[in-house]
Amino acid sequence: MNVTRDFTGRARVHNPGLPPGQYDAGDDWPVLSAEVTPDLTAADWSFRVDGLVERPRAWDWDEARALPGSEYAGDIHCVTSWSKFGVRFGGVSLDAFLDVVRPLPTATHAVAYAHTGYTTNLPLADLTGGRAWIAFEYGGRPLPPEHGGPARLLVPHLYFWKSAKWIAGIRLLDHDEPGFWEQNGYHARGNPWREQRYAGD
Amino acid sequence: MTETSTPRTRFAVPGRIAVSNRAAARWQTATLTEIRRETPRAASFRFAVPAWAGHLPGQHLMLRLTAPDGYTAQRHYSISSAPDDSGHLELTLDHVDGGEVSGWFHTRARPGDEVAVRGPLSGFFAWPGDRPALLVGAGSGVVPLMSMVRLHRARGLTVPLRLLVSARSPEELIYAREYGAETLPVFTREAPPGVPVGRLAAAHLAPVLAERPAGGWEAYVCGSNAFAEHASRLLVAAGQPVDRIRIERFG
Numbered sequence: 001m002n003v004t005r006d007f008t009g010r011a012r013v014h015n016p017g018l019p020p021g022q023y024d025a026g027d028d029w030p031v032l033s034a035e036v037t038p039d040l041t042a043a044d045w046s047f048r049v050d051g052l053v054e055r056p057r058a059w060d061w062d063e064a065r066a067l068p069g070s071e072y073a074g075d076i077h078c079v080t081s082w083s084k085f086g087v088r089f090g091g092v093s094l095d096a097f098l099d100v101v102r103p104l105p106t107a108t109h110a111v112a113y114a115h116t117g118y119t120t121n122l123p124l125a126d127l128t129g130g131r132a133w134i135a136f137e138y139g140g141r142p143l144p145p146e147h148g149g150p151a152r153l154l155v156p157h158l159y160f161w162k163s164a165k166w167i168a169g170i171r172l173l174d175h176d177e178p179g180f181w182e183q184n185g186y187h188a189r190g191n192p193w194r195e196q197r198y199a200g201d
Numbered sequence: 202m203t204e205t206s207t208p209r210t211r212f213a214v215p216g217r218i219a220v221s222n223r224a225a226a227r228w229q230t231a232t233l234t235e236i237r238r239e240t241p242r243a244a245s246f247r248f249a250v251p252a253w254a255g256h257l258p259g260q261h262l263m264l265r266l267t268a269p270d271g272y273t274a275q276r277h278y279s280i281s282s283a284p285d286d287s288g289h290l291e292l293t294l295d296h297v298d299g300g301e302v303s304g305w306f307h308t309r310a311r312p313g314d315e316v317a318v319r320g321p322l323s324g325f326f327a328w329p330g331d332r333p334a335l336l337v338g339a340g341s342g343v344v345p346l347m348s349m350v351r352l353h354r355a356r357g358l359t360v361p362l363r364l365l366v367s368a369r370s371p372e373e374l375i376y377a378r379e380y381g382a383e384t385l386p387v388f389t390r391e392a393p394p395g396v397p398v399g400r401l402a403a404a405h406l407a408p409v410l411a412e413r414p415a416g417g418w419e420a421y422v423c424g425s426n427a428f429a430e431h432a433s434r435l436l437v438a439a440g441q442p443v444d445r446i447r448i449e450r451f452g
Contacts, residue, residue, distance in 0.1 A: 002230075004266040004316055006309040009274055010301045021265075021275050023301070031426040031450050034325050036433040036443050080277050117444075146426060184323050197263075198322065200226030 019192035025082035031146045035116045042150045051172035052107035067092045077192040079159040090137035094127050107172040112153050115166040120179035159190035231318045239375045245293045255284050257327035258348035262320030276302045279344045283351035295341045326449045333414035337432045339367035342424030361414040367401050406439050423449040
């Protein structure tokens, strides 16, 4: 593409943590969700892991909070071009849940779904090995409802639409199955470093 | 589809509106042809995009500016024009304080300038003109809704369409000259003589929701997150089904 006449961009320092096409949102944390924020309290919340697993099960709030805690401190990246540096989420590693249900060898992918009905698909490998969390806290405080509280999925190495708010469950599959935004033209995986924004990228 | 895999949940996300995403992956050159001031802070920018695949009202695009050293800045913007076959489209941009891209548009851009666009993107917020539409917007949140109003008018559609638009003052009401009987403006800081000042309230929505068109309203809410939360809660409280509310939030 040609240079845009008279455009220089804001003063920039090279930030190796900024994926291509992204900008630093600073203190802002834009809210992006397509649906009405649900009235979902901790008492209403539950989280289920099933599909291709040995022992499907569901956790209520107290049961999930009783699992060993795990923090994520790092960056997040939204497909709408903002990135946010040095954020801190508190929760439970998804590995802790998967250790209980024991995925079958045939499980290759997952669909994460929210209490609103929102869905998003992920390769199982993106959810294991300490790369995904069920997050309950942000910056040491309960996760605000508009950001997915009381609990959201957190998969910070992928674009943030994969980190389903108001997470209700994860179903393990032997195939990939597009979720809500993926059916609306977004990329199946969404790796920010490869700029996998839309189908075809 | 996820129907086979995803259990029923308490809340529902509205179904998608099918659109082609073939064009979304490709950057195209858009040539600025016209700038129209709308309010002291907002202006409309018309572009020629000869190979534009067309869009549905409510869809957005991604726009990219490139600096001489290769640095790029890209943002999503809603399309304000109704789809037509002229090879043109329009965006309406607020001048955001310190805005890197909107700042360029408001202080540097002139007809003949070229930028890169890709799209149209996302069918979720789209309105194909086939169902009664209750549009609720605030500030520049009215931009994608105006595309719907313009389509409704251009095609002479008879399907019911109502627009509730919130602005701080008459001076800041985008597209003020274009509204007709379908629109109710709500002013939050300053209003014309005889018009009450106040934020969008249940009383504004009640008469529209009471109309109950055949098939019911599909509600489209667009604005800041604070406005989107407020308006969507009012709609739910007034009986609008949660799975018939589509929200586009400006981050």
